[in-house]
Amino acid sequence: MTIYQLLTRATKVLLLTEVRSSFVAFLFSGRGDALSSICGISPIGGGFMHIPDGYLGPQTYIPLYGVSVGFWAMAQRKLKKELSLKHVPYLAMAAAFSFLIQMFNIPVPGGTTGHAVGAGIIAILLGPWTAVLAVSVVLIIQAILFGDGGITALGANCFNMAVVMPFVSYGVFKLAKGKSEGRVRLAISAFLSGYLGLLVAALFTAAEFGIQPLIATGADNRPLYAPYPLSVAIPAMAIEHLLVFGVVEGLVTMLLLRYFLKHEHDLVYGLSGPSGPDNLARKLP
Amino acid sequence: MTKFQKKLWIGILVMAVLTPLGILLPEKFNAGGAWGEWGVEKLEKLLGFVPEGLKKLTDLWKAPIRDYNFGAEPASKILQVVSYIASGFLGIGVCVLIVYIISRLMAKHGK
Numbered sequence: 001m002t003i004y005q006l007l008t009r010a011t012k013v014l015l016l017t018e019v020r021s022s023f024v025a026f027l028f029s030g031r032g033d034a035l036s037s038i039c040g041i042s043p044i045g046g047g048f049m050h051i052p053d054g055y056l057g058p059q060t061y062i063p064l065y066g067v068s069v070g071f072w073a074m075a076q077r078k079l080k081k082e083l084s085l086k087h088v089p090y091l092a093m094a095a096a097f098s099f100l101i102q103m104f105n106i107p108v109p110g111g112t113t114g115h116a117v118g119a120g121i122i123a124i125l126l127g128p129w130t131a132v133l134a135v136s137v138v139l140i141i142q143a144i145l146f147g148d149g150g151i152t153a154l155g156a157n158c159f160n161m162a163v164v165m166p167f168v169s170y171g172v173f174k175l176a177k178g179k180s181e182g183r184v185r186l187a188i189s190a191f192l193s194g195y196l197g198l199l200v201a202a203l204f205t206a207a208e209f210g211i212q213p214l215i216a217t218g219a220d221n222r223p224l225y226a227p228y229p230l231s232v233a234i235p236a237m238a239i240e241h242l243l244v245f246g247v248v249e250g251l252v253t254m255l256l257l258r259y260f261l262k263h264e265h266d267l268v269y270g271l272s273g274p275s276g277p278d279n280l281a282r283k284l285p
Numbered sequence: 286m287t288k289f290q291k292k293l294w295i296g297i298l299v300m301a302v303l304t305p306l307g308i309l310l311p312e313k314f315n316a317g318g319a320w321g322e323w324g325v326e327k328l329e330k331l332l333g334f335v336p337e338g339l340k341k342l343t344d345l346w347k348a349p350i351r352d353y354n355f356g357a358e359p360a361s362k363i364l365q366v367v368s369y370i371a372s373g374f375l376g377i378g379v380c381v382l383i384v385y386i387i388s389r390l391m392a393k394h395g396k
Binding site: 052053054055057076079080083084085087088089090091092093094095096097099100101103104105106107108109111112113115130133134137138141142143144145146147148150151152216218222223224225226227263264 | 286289290292293294297300301303304306307308310311313314315316328332334336337338339340341342343344345346347348349350351352353369372373375376377379380381383384385387388389391392
């Protein structure tokens with residue numbers, strides 16, 4: 001086999017053309033139910049980060065509204081205490097950036113699309129509570145103006161992308177970098193931060209719609225809302241985020257952090273510099 | 286505005302102009318919408334029925350610029366591209382304004 005052949009084969013596998021079909025075959029071997037027809041027509045995997053109206057029942061979307069509102073209230077208290085005036089212009093830019101990067105749908109050839117969110121890099125640069133604010137505003141505008149994500153599902157979508165993602169990303173970044181702030185260590189930490197943040201957010205999303213057939217069925221036992229069980233939803237969301245969208249999010253996070261370290265090192269919240277949480281807390285009474 | 290901030294804004298504007306790649310590339314590679322984000326008709330075709338609750342909630346909200354598209358569906362390619370860019374600018378305009386006002390109010394104590 002030539003190197004060229006090897007490369008094309010590797011790319012193919014990466015792009016899931018083969019993984020996906022064998023996975024679907026494995027998952028649905030011997031099951032003649034309606035779900036195999038779903039996966040027969042639409043390949044498994046993909047975005048679905050913005051849950052539309054109708055996919056979650058009130059038992060799910062109402063509590064998640066509650067959780068998101070709770071985080072907004074906490075974000076407000078936290079930011080009132082520690083939001084620095086010099087971060088304000090960057091916060092506005094962060095919202096614009098997150099809005100735009102979500103418009104770049106990334107295709108998986110022959111399959112589905114997904115996108116990065118940008119919540120991880122915002123959490124590293126400006127702090128996780130700031131990311132809660134910026135990404136929530138983006139998601140609310142997307143839902144109201146553009147119908148991207150449902151109105152009933154807004155609490156759930158904010159919880160997944162504007163709460164879970166920034167905190168997971170920020171936690172991973174702090175954990176991975178430890179006390180070391182060398183260039184390579186920071187680059188790796190940033191990549192992991194974006195990668196895992198998006199992946200965990202995708203898994204939360206999958207869990208939310210995957211539990212629908214369990215908790216809400218009609219009189220005839222048909223699902224009332226999202227029809228796919230956890231055994232379909234979780235792998236569907238996990239695979240493409242593991243192999244494609246998570247990688248994109250990781251690279252975006254890594255490159256942007258590098259750019260900021262080069263130009264405005266002192267601005268970065270996630271480092272031990274003057275904008276770090278420890279120093280901000282010390283400065284304030 | 287610092288020189289660095291100006292550079293970042295230029296980057297954001299370049300991104301806004303390039304957004305149509307987000308609809309043209311998926312089309313080129315024959316990739317559909319996000320997994321699971323299917324309309325009622327498609328679901329009916331896939332499942333043989335439309336879940337009751339889903340049917341009730343699905344059209345709850347009529348967004349003014351549905352799917353980042355100003356024209357009526359099906360819109361021509363050029364209209365889609367123009368709408369997508371315009372939606373991007375409108376979206377970032379509204380987001381920047383809201384976030385700026387909220388964060389300005391919270392950071393007022395001069396830190």
